[in-house]
Amino acid sequence: MSLPEILALLAIGLTAGMLAGLLGVGGGIVMVPAMVLFIGFDQHVAQGTSLLVIIPAAALGSFTHHRHGRLALRDAAALAAGGVLGALLGSVIALSLDEELLQRLFAILILAVAFRMLLTQRAAPTPREPETT
Amino acid sequence: MAPTAPRPNPLLLAAIGLGAGVLSGLFGVGGGIVMVPAMVLLAAVAQHRASATSLAAIVPIALVGAFIFGRADSVDVPAAVVLTVGSLVGVQIGTRVMARMGADRLRIGFALFMIAIAISMLIT
Numbered sequence: 580m581s582l583p584e585i586l587a588l589l590a591i592g593l594t595a596g597m598l599a600g601l602l603g604v605g606g607g608i609v610m611v612p613a614m615v616l617f618i619g620f621d622q623h624v625a626q627g628t629s630l631l632v633i634i635p636a637a638a639l640g641s642f643t644h645h646r647h648g649r650l651a652l653r654d655a656a657a658l659a660a661g662g663v664l665g666a667l668l669g670s671v672i673a674l675s676l677d678e679e680l681l682q683r684l685f686a687i688l689i690l691a692v693a694f695r696m697l698l699t700q701r702a703a704p705t706p707r708e709p710e711t712t
Numbered sequence: 713m714a715p716t717a718p719r720p721n722p723l724l725l726a727a728i729g730l731g732a733g734v735l736s737g738l739f740g741v742g743g744g745i746v747m748v749p750a751m752v753l754l755a756a757v758a759q760h761r762a763s764a765t766s767l768a769a770i771v772p773i774a775l776v777g778a779f780i781f782g783r784a785d786s787v788d789v790p791a792a793v794v795l796t797v798g799s800l801v802g803v804q805i806g807t808r809v810m811a812r813m814g815a816d817r818l819r820i821g822f823a824l825f826m827i828a829i830a831i832s833m834l835i836t
Contacts, residue, residue, distance in 0.1 A: 580790055588791055592798020599799070600806020602819055607741030610795060612829050624788055626740025627781025630774045631792040633742050636799060637770040644764035651765050654725055654757070658747060658769035661726035665733020666773045670780035673738045686833035688739055689826050696823040 587618050592632070599636075606633050608692055611685065622682045626673060720755035728754065729769055737777045742770040 580588075595609040607629040614625035644650045673681060728750045732743030747766035751757040757765070781787050 580794070584791075585794055588794040589798040592795035592800075593802040593805075594798075595795075596799030596802020596804075597806035597809075598802075598822065600803040601809060602822060606744075606799075607739065608745070608826070610799075611740050612833060614791070616829070616832065620788070620791075621786070623781070623784070623786040627778060627784075627786035628788045628792045628795070629740040630736070630778040630781060631787050631789065632795045632799065633774040634771060634778060635796055636803070637742060637767050637774060639800075641764065641768035641771060644767065649761060649764040650768055651719075651761060652768070653722070654720060655765045655768035657722035657725035658729035658732070658751075658765065659772045661729030661731075662733035662736070662743065662747075662769050662773040663729075663776050665730040665735075666737040666776040667733075667780065669734040669737020669739075670777045671737070672734075673740075674781070674784045674786065682833055685739055686830040688735075688741075689830035689833070692745055693823040693826040693830065696819055696826075 584618060588614075591617065596636075602696075606636065608689060612689065615682065622678045622685065623674065626681075718756075720751070720757055724755050725751070729773070732766075732769075733773050733776075736770070736773050737780065740777070740781075742767075743773055744770060 591610055591613040595606060595613070598609055599606055607626075610629045610632065611622075611625045614620040614628065615622055620628070641650060641655075645652075676684075728747055731750070732746040735741065735746055736743035744763070744766045747769065748759070748762045751762035751766065752759055778787060
C-alpha cells in the first residue's frame with residue numbers, strides 16, 4: 580500500500596464511522612463505493628474488504644449494547660441462523676457475477692437506501708413504507 | 713419498554729435474517745438496512761432493541777461473507793485494518809456529535825450525495 584492509499588483508506592474509514600455514529604448507516608454502503616471510486620478497488624475486493632471491516636465494528640457495538648442489557652441474544656441467534664445461510668448464498672452469487680453488473684446492482688441498492696432515508700423520519704418508520712430490498 | 717414484551721417468532725426472525733444475509737453477501741454490507749426495519753415492521757420489535765439485536769447478528773453474517781470472499785482472494789486485509797482504525801475513530805466522533813445536534817439536515821444531505829454516487833456508478 581502506498582502512503583496516499585493509506586491516507587485515503589483512513590479518510591474513508593473515518594467518514595464511514597462518523598456517518599455510522601451519526602445516522603446509523605454508513606458501514607458498507609459508504610465504504611464499498613468509496614473504495615471503488617476513489618482508490619480504484621475491484622468491486623468484489625471492495626465488498627470482501629468491507630465485510631471484514633464490519634466484523635470488529637459490529638462486535639464492539641453489540642458488546643456495548645449487551646453491557647447495557649439492550650441485547651436479546653436468543654433473537655440475535657434466530658436472526659443469525661437464517662443470516663449465515665443467506666450470507667453463504669449471497670456471497671457465492673456475488674462472486675459469480677461480472678464486476679460491472681455487480682457495480683450496477685450496488686448502485687441500485689444505494690438509490691434504494693438514499694430514497695428511503697429521504698422518505699423516513701428518523702427512528703419512526705411509517706408502516707406503509709416499502710422495504711429496501 | 714416493558715420487560716414482558718412478547719418474544720418475536722424465531723422462525724420469522726430467521727426468515728428476516730436469511731433475506732438480510734443474502735443482501736449482505738451480495739453487496740458486502742452488514743444487512744442492518746433490512747433487518748432493523750423488518751424487525752420493527754414485521755416482528756413488532758422496538759426500534760432500539762431491533763438495532764442492537766441486528767448488530768449482534770451481523771457479526772456471524774459478515775464473518776461468513778468475509779470467509780467466502782477471502783477464499784476467492786477478494787479481501788484486502790491490510791486495507792481492512794486501516795479502514796477499521798479510521799472507522800473506530802469516526803464512530804466516536806459521530807456518536808459524540810450526534811448527542812449534541814439533530815441529524816435531519818445531515819441525513820438529507822447524505823442521501824442526496826449517495827444518489828449522486830449511485831448515478832456516477834451507473835454511467836461509468
